[in-house]
Amino acid sequence: MTRQHPLPSAATLSPIPLQQEGLSMTQPDTAASGLTIQRLVKQYGETYALKDVSLEIPAGSFTTLLGPSGSGKTTLLMSIAGFTRPETGRILAGGRDITGLPPEKREFGMVFQGYALFPHLTVAGNVGFALKLRRRSRSEIATRVAAALDLVQLSHLADRYPRQLSGGQQQRVALARALVFEPGVLLLDEPLSALDKSLRADLQWELKALHARLGVTFVYVTHDQEEALSMSDQIAIIRAGEVVQSGAPAELYDRPKTHFIADFLGRSNYVEGTVARRDGRPVIEAAGQLVPVPECAAVPAAGRPAILAIRPEKITVRPDDGQGPGLPGRLSAWSYLGATISCRVATDLGEFHVHLPTWQAAFEPQPGQALRLDWPPEAGRIVRDDR
Amino acid sequence: MSGAALPAAPALPRMDRTQLIVWAMALLPIVVLCVFYFYPLMRVLTISVTEPEFGLGNYRDIFTSSAVRRVVQTTLWICVVSSVVSLFFGYLLAYAIVHAAPSWQSWMLLAVLLSFWVSVLIRTFSWIALLQTRGLVNETLQVIGLIDEPIRFIRNPFGVILGMVHYMIPYAVLPLMANMRTIDTRYVPAARGLGASPFGAFWRVFLPLSLPGLISASILVFIFSIGFYITPALLGGGRSTMVAEYIALQVNETLAWGQGTALASSMLILVFAMLVVLGRIVKFRTMFGAA
Numbered sequence: 055m056t057r058q059h060p061l062p063s064a065a066t067l068s069p070i071p072l073q074q075e076g077l078s079m080t081q082p083d084t085a086a087s088g089l090t091i092q093r094l095v096k097q098y099g100e101t102y103a104l105k106d107v108s109l110e111i112p113a114g115s116f117t118t119l120l121g122p123s124g125s126g127k128t129t130l131l132m133s134i135a136g137f138t139r140p141e142t143g144r145i146l147a148g149g150r151d152i153t154g155l156p157p158e159k160r161e162f163g164m165v166f167q168g169y170a171l172f173p174h175l176t177v178a179g180n181v182g183f184a185l186k187l188r189r190r191s192r193s194e195i196a197t198r199v200a201a202a203l204d205l206v207q208l209s210h211l212a213d214r215y216p217r218q219l220s221g222g223q224q225q226r227v228a229l230a231r232a233l234v235f236e237p238g239v240l241l242l243d244e245p246l247s248a249l250d251k252s253l254r255a256d257l258q259w260e261l262k263a264l265h266a267r268l269g270v271t272f273v274y275v276t277h278d279q280e281e282a283l284s285m286s287d288q289i290a291i292i293r294a295g296e297v298v299q300s301g302a303p304a305e306l307y308d309r310p311k312t313h314f315i316a317d318f319l320g321r322s323n324y325v326e327g328t329v330a331r332r333d334g335r336p337v338i339e340a341a342g343q344l345v346p347v348p349e350c351a352a353v354p355a356a357g358r359p360a361i362l363a364i365r366p367e368k369i370t371v372r373p374d375d376g377q378g379p380g381l382p383g384r385l386s387a388w389s390y391l392g393a394t395i396s397c398r399v400a401t402d403l404g405e406f407h408v409h410l411p412t413w414q415a416a417f418e419p420q421p422g423q424a425l426r427l428d429w430p431p432e433a434g435r436i437v438r439d440d441r
Numbered sequence: 442m443s444g445a446a447l448p449a450a451p452a453l454p455r456m457d458r459t460q461l462i463v464w465a466m467a468l469l470p471i472v473v474l475c476v477f478y479f480y481p482l483m484r485v486l487t488i489s490v491t492e493p494e495f496g497l498g499n500y501r502d503i504f505t506s507s508a509v510r511r512v513v514q515t516t517l518w519i520c521v522v523s524s525v526v527s528l529f530f531g532y533l534l535a536y537a538i539v540h541a542a543p544s545w546q547s548w549m550l551l552a553v554l555l556s557f558w559v560s561v562l563i564r565t566f567s568w569i570a571l572l573q574t575r576g577l578v579n580e581t582l583q584v585i586g587l588i589d590e591p592i593r594f595i596r597n598p599f600g601v602i603l604g605m606v607h608y609m610i611p612y613a614v615l616p617l618m619a620n621m622r623t624i625d626t627r628y629v630p631a632a633r634g635l636g637a638s639p640f641g642a643f644w645r646v647f648l649p650l651s652l653p654g655l656i657s658a659s660i661l662v663f664i665f666s667i668g669f670y671i672t673p674a675l676l677g678g679g680r681s682t683m684v685a686e687y688i689a690l691q692v693n694e695t696l697a698w699g700q701g702t703a704l705a706s707s708m709l710i711l712v713f714a715m716l717v718v719l720g721r722i723v724k725f726r727t728m729f730g731a732a
């Protein structure tokens with residue numbers, strides 16, 4: 055018994071990750087430089103921390119390196135900063151080859167994980183450190199330190215020592231210290247990971263605003279996918295020393311190329327089966343169901359295995375009235391989250407996760423309730439199997 | 442909830458058997474310390490103010506006697522030089538150990554501590570065997586043809602300083618290492634990232650942060666250096682008499698007990714004063730790496 059999964063009944067809104075408007079890139083003070091990373095390889099003994107990483111980081115962009123723990127994010131950032139020497143490959147800054155330059159010659163700002171503020175210097179001493187090394191006059195140092203502290207709203211704490219500051223304040227000092235000599239590139243290694251959640255959210259906005267205001271190229275390392283989605287112009291997803299996919303947050307979220315990305319950025323439901331053609335349209339045949347697939351280059355030839363990924367919020371649910379289109383299933387569990395209801399529905403294709411806006415839920419959830427799941431074919435993405 | 446049921450006041454804990462045993466075991470060392478340490482110490486202090494007559498005459502003589510002044514001067518400059526040299530090499534060693542690969546660290550530390558197991562007497566004689574006029578070093582240099590006449594390595598201040606430095610380096614390494622281990626490994630890269638050269642990062646960040654270790658190591662090493670007796674006596678060849686040797690001379694040869702004990706007591710007071718200063722700078726527990 056084969057049933058044709060029908061064409062969409064209603065258009066589904068595709069979610070657009072939160073992007074900050076309002077603070078646009080107005081009058082950047084500094085000449086930001088873009089970075090080109092070409093075929094970087096770094097080996098530690100037997101393991102490859104980086105294997106053949108290439109990445110284009112546009113000048114003035116907010117680029118995030120996102121990946122699970124141990125994927126090589128820090129190694130890549132440290133290679134850009136000059137603390138790690140890659141075995142092969144090149145790094146260009148504004149078209150200039152900097153692969154062989156020591157860190158102090160690269161003129162990049164850097165915020166370390168845990169900040170690494172100098173404990174023997176005051177806040178002002180920390181922030182002025184880079185200027186002192188550049189032998190600027192005392193009055194110039196004073197004015198620029200004041201300006202940098204002003205930027206991060208810490209002018210009143212200039213004479214404190216780092217140990218007398220809270221985590222969020224230390225973070226801001228680290229930022230001011232890295233920005234005071236007006237670098238074209240700012241490198242940040244998980245700058246917010248040590249902070250609690252609400253403070254982190256505040257600082258995310260601040261960082262984003264700072265980036266917009268200064269126009270400096272930000273290269274930001276995190277393993278927090280929400281942080282990456284909300285802050286970046288470009289995300290490079292790194293896994294086991296390789297860039298799996300890079301692009302704008304919405305592009306990665308809506309058009310993941312591989313199973314790993316569909317799973318790592320948000321959640322997905324998967325339909326695994328073989329490709330077939332019905333009425334000239336591609337479908338996936340799985341467990342006796344025919345699931346339509348959007349026509350695109352990624353669709354394998356008929357008879358080949360394929361995986362279709364569908365975002366939980368792109369699926370609509372209605373009570374099963376025994377007729378009409380849709381994938382039948384039974385509600386196995388749900389939880390009410392205020393704005394949305396998260397449902398788990400057991401189907402012939404496995405368990406599906408569905409996020410419904412509460413106001414759209416056209417049924418009163420009952421355990422074991424018969425439901426039909428439906429989604430437009432464009433909501434699905436064929437993803438490469440890289441599990 | 443009612444306030445009526447107050448808990449019974451706990452009975453005072455009785456001294457039980459185990460506690461008694463602990464006290465008994467502690468008693469023996471206390472007795473030994475009193476008999477063999479505190480009593481002689483008190484005797485030394487007493488003799489210094491009673492021999493040959495009651496009063497502070499011996500202490501006055503310390504400040505007036507030209508022989509004592511000469512000895513103190515020799516002691517001071519030899520101690521300062523050997524302490525500085527020990528600190529220099531100790532700093533290099535500690536830095537190298539702390540920055541070595543973890544698998545190397547324990548071996549390097551072992552190599553430093555190994556010298557603790559060789560007595561100072563044996564070490565001193567080893568230096569003599571190596572460096573005397575007809576010793577291994579001079580003979581070798583002569584055979585190679587680098588020198589015609591043997592060089593006087595020992596029986597002079599150089600020999601004394603050499604032997605002392607050899608002994609004191611581990612005592613410089615330990616507190617320095619304990620301090621350097623507490624310096625976050627990201628500070629130097631952070632300084633480099635802000636534009637510092639390798640030396641600039643060391644000078645402006647690492648060195649200031651290792652200063653507490655350097656101060657405690659220098660006081661410790663200096664205190665050690667004052668008390669050297671065998672090394673100056675054997676490697677100095679009687680030319681550079683230091684305080685400890687001079688005291689022994691007073692007590693054993695000239696039988697000027699009052700003079701000797703007064704000098705010994707003064708040294709003791711000086712060392713205690715330095716320890717007090719040291720205690721103000723660092724906590725002893727952290728100095729030796731205890732958490």
Ligand SMILES: Nc1ncnc2c1ncn2[C@@H]1O[C@H](COP(=O)(O)OP(=O)(O)OP(=O)(O)O)[C@@H](O)[C@H]1O
Pocket residue numbers: 098101102103121122123124125126127128129130277
């Ligand atoms: N100095 C080193 N010596 C040996 N192996 C290393 C070294 N630094 C990193 N590695 C290895 O290289 C790989 C990548 O490490 P890296 O620190 O870049 O990961 P990461 O993505 O930053 O992880 P995390 O999110 O946990 O910080 C890991 O397997 C790690 O064990």
Ligand SMILES: [Mg+2]
Pocket residue numbers: 127128129
């Ligand atoms: Mg990392």
